[in-house]
Amino acid sequence: MHSSELREEIVSAMLRKGLLCSERFPVVSVLDFDGIRRNIRALYDAFPPHVDVQHTFAVKANSLPSVLRELRLMGMGAEVASQGELRKALEAGHEASDIVFDSPAKTRLELKNALASGVAINIDNFQELRRIKELSLELRTTVPETAFRAGIRVNPQVGEGKISAMSTAGMHSKFGIPLRDLGMREQIIEAYLDHPWLTRIHTHVGSQGCALELIANGIRDVTLLAEEINLRVGRKQIQTIDIGGGMPVEFDRDTLDSRYAEYVDVVQSAVPELFTGAYSLVTEFGRSVIAKHGITLANVEYTKEVGGRQIAITHAGAQVAARTVFMPDAWPLRVEVFDAAGKRKPGGNECHQDVAGPCCFAGDVVATNRLLPPMVQGDVVALLDTGAYYASTPFDYNSLPLPGVYGVRKEGSSLRFSTLREPADFI
Ligand SMILES: *Cc1c(COP(=O)(O)O)cnc(C)c1O
Numbered sequence: 001m002h003s004s005e006l007r008e009e010i011v012s013a014m015l016r017k018g019l020l021c022s023e024r025f026p027v028v029s030v031l032d033f034d035g036i037r038r039n040i041r042a043l044y045d046a047f048p049p050h051v052d053v054q055h056t057f058a059v060k061a062n063s064l065p066s067v068l069r070e071l072r073l074m075g076m077g078a079e080v081a082s083q084g085e086l087r088k089a090l091e092a093g094h095e096a097s098d099i100v101f102d103s104p105a106k107t108r109l110e111l112k113n114a115l116a117s118g119v120a121i122n123i124d125n126f127q128e129l130r131r132i133k134e135l136s137l138e139l140r141t142t143v144p145e146t147a148f149r150a151g152i153r154v155n156p157q158v159g160e161g162k163i164s165a166m167s168t169a170g171m172h173s174k175f176g177i178p179l180r181d182l183g184m185r186e187q188i189i190e191a192y193l194d195h196p197w198l199t200r201i202h203t204h205v206g207s208q209g210c211a212l213e214l215i216a217n218g219i220r221d222v223t224l225l226a227e228e229i230n231l232r233v234g235r236k237q238i239q240t241i242d243i244g245g246g247m248p249v250e251f252d253r254d255t256l257d258s259r260y261a262e263y264v265d266v267v268q269s270a271v272p273e274l275f276t277g278a279y280s281l282v283t284e285f286g287r288s289v290i291a292k293h294g295i296t297l298a299n300v301e302y303t304k305e306v307g308g309r310q311i312a313i314t315h316a317g318a319q320v321a322a323r324t325v326f327m328p329d330a331w332p333l334r335v336e337v338f339d340a341a342g343k344r345k346p347g348g349n350e351c352h353q354d355v356a357g358p359c360c361f362a363g364d365v366v367a368t369n370r371l372l373p374p375m376v377q378g379d380v381v382a383l384l385d386t387g388a389y390y391a392s393t394p395f396d397y398n399s400l401p402l403p404g405v406y407g408v409r410k411e412g413s414s415l416r417f418s419t420l421r422e423p424a425d426f427i
Helices: 004-016 033-046 065-073 083-091 108-117 126-138 184-194 212-233 260-270 287-293 322-326
Strands: 027-032 053-058 077-080 099-101 120-123 150-155 198-202 240-242 280-285 294-306 309-314 335-338 351-356 365-372 380-383 404-411 414-421
Touching: 004 027, 004 294, 004 335, 004 380, 004 404, 004 414, 027 033, 027 287, 033 053, 033 065, 033 260, 033 287, 033 404, 065 077, 065 083, 065 287, 065 404, 065 414, 077 083, 083 099, 083 108, 108 120, 108 126, 120 126, 120 198, 120 240, 126 184, 150 184, 150 212, 184 212, 198 212, 212 240, 212 260, 280 287, 287 294, 322 365, 335 365
Parallel strands: 027 404, 053 077, 053 280, 077 099, 099 120, 120 150, 150 198, 198 240, 240 280, 309 351
Antiparallel strands: 027 294, 294 309, 294 380, 335 380, 351 365, 404 414
16 A cells, blocks of 8 residues: 555656666666555454465466565465466475466476476366376376376356456356356366365455455355265365465555455355464465555656646556557546646546557557646656556556556655565667
8 A cells, every 4th residue: 555645755766766767768667565465464463373375466467477476475375377487486486385376278298297296287177187187197207196286176156246357257268157147166176076186175256346245155065065075975086175366456546454354254154164274275365465556657748738638648558558558448547747846746636638658559548638737748647456466467558668567665654665576778
């Protein structure tokens, strides 16, 4: 959480230090590690102490190894979904035992490496299960099946959230094995009966836009399935339940507290069986860990009036805010305006303006017809809550400058910056 004053302090310090510089580095991103640390502490505190929980960070939300390293030092494991993310997690110092591997399209080689290294695997479908069985024969002399850390990803089909593209528990989602399709529940149970090394189970209901109750319903159905499987097997074969991530972030306001405690309350009342201490849990939060603690800053290069509308041409567009530009209704961002010295522009005389980016297509606009203080050349716009899935995962278009990413911490009364990614002339 950035208080409004802290934001102003950060913007003016970055301008003073030349981290945002109109000629060479006109767009930049910053992460507040004090806020992230408080947030991760809230995540740990939210779960009852008698429950063993491994909190992993969904690497796709911010895949810079320097960020992953900081998060690891704050106690997070890593949820990866490709060979590249796996390598970044290892580069950040993660042990295989801290890593969970999800992907709907794992190749034989990826699976073999994951099995051999001891990374936990969430199996997406029955073909993948068969593939792992074949690989287990190849690996027999080096890695016994009993050393596998694997479970099945189940789609509980509890329904979609507000953003269809972010929902993974709809009737037709591409992820996991659909629990409510005819005969599937029995087939999943039989898979566990046939493969005693399947000791985990996984679900991830969706990302932004899914209500806590929807997420809790999915977790409930998969936990009840785990209970049924263990009953049928006659022993506690499933020991670990991976409940995914997806806690929504409030992009429309400065939130004072993280909602992890509320998340745990809602899940606990939907599925008390999860919190008896009988299971180890894994979480995979991404956006909610860091989104609120990041800002993207960009220079206003020009301002113009077109058809009676004010437009600010800035250096932040689709290359750093792809989702917002392509799906503006699903991903609106708050925008603040600062002057060239980093002072927040005063309110009182706001007018409707578009905030456009530098990309050469007309839709490259991050905010449309927004009431903002009048902007002039040399001002700075701040896109708030962009710590996850924004500047750290750029969209390569027009070979625009790659924004530097910086970390910031309070040290006494001053701010200390660290470089998380050097800026570059183009992506
Ligand atoms: C994307 C994803 C997450 C993280 O989602 P957030 O909304 O960022 O918390 C977790 N698990 C899986 C399998 C995912 O695909």
